[in-house]
Amino acid sequence: MLNGTAGKLYGGAAYRHFSSAAFTRINDDASSDDANLWSVGAGYKFDRNWDLSGAYAKNTEADTDATAHNIQLNYKGAQTANKGSWGAYTAYRYMGQNVAFAPLYEMFLTDSGMNNVKGWEVGAEYIPFTNVMSKIQYFNGKKLDSDRDAEGLFGQVNFFF
Numbered sequence: 001m002l003n004g005t006a007g008k009l010y011g012g013a014a015y016r017h018f019s020s021a022a023f024t025r026i027n028d029d030a031s032s033d034d035a036n037l038w039s040v041g042a043g044y045k046f047d048r049n050w051d052l053s054g055a056y057a058k059n060t061e062a063d064t065d066a067t068a069h070n071i072q073l074n075y076k077g078a079q080t081a082n083k084g085s086w087g088a089y090t091a092y093r094y095m096g097q098n099v100a101f102a103p104l105y106e107m108f109l110t111d112s113g114m115n116n117v118k119g120w121e122v123g124a125e126y127i128p129f130t131n132v133m134s135k136i137q138y139f140n141g142k143k144l145d146s147d148r149d150a151e152g153l154f155g156q157v158n159f160f161f
Contacts, residue, residue, distance in 0.1 A: 001015075009043070009044050012042075015036070015038055015039075017037075020033055021033050023061065035059050042054060051073070052072070054069070072091035072092075074089045075089065078127045080133055082127060086125060086126040089123050091120070095115060095117055095118070116145055117141050117142065119150060131161070134158075135154075
């Protein structure tokens with residue numbers, strides 16, 4: 001994995017290799033149990049309040065749902081040490097299940113079936129007390145394999161010690 005920063009611009013690139021019998025179902029060659037993931041990402045911090053970032057990933061071994069990409073615009077950002085601070089974001093996400101099988105977006109980590117989707121997400125975070133962060137997220141989009149509606153609402157409270 002490579003990461004770097006140049007002034008207000010930041011970015012990175014990575015390669016990951018996984019091997020599991022589960023991957024034989026996503027490859028043309030059913031004897032292959034590999035997943036080779038390539039990813040790049042970049043962002044730009046316009047000022048202390050606005051930040052735009054994006055990322056793209058591809059599984060070169062998968063035949064379907066082999067790409068994932070996302071673009072996200074952030075405003076401010078909650079700081080756990082500062083009671084009353086807050087942040088908000090909007091994002092477009094395209095999460096192919098054969099490359100984004102372990103995304104770090106909370107909305108997609110739940111058991112809600114929110115994988116293999118594309119659509120818009122909005123969210124906000126607020127610090128009601130020092131070291132306590134509350135979050136709310138909403139996703140609206142479509143399933144990639146069926147074009148059926150996909151929608152989710154996710155709330156979370158984190159305590160930092």
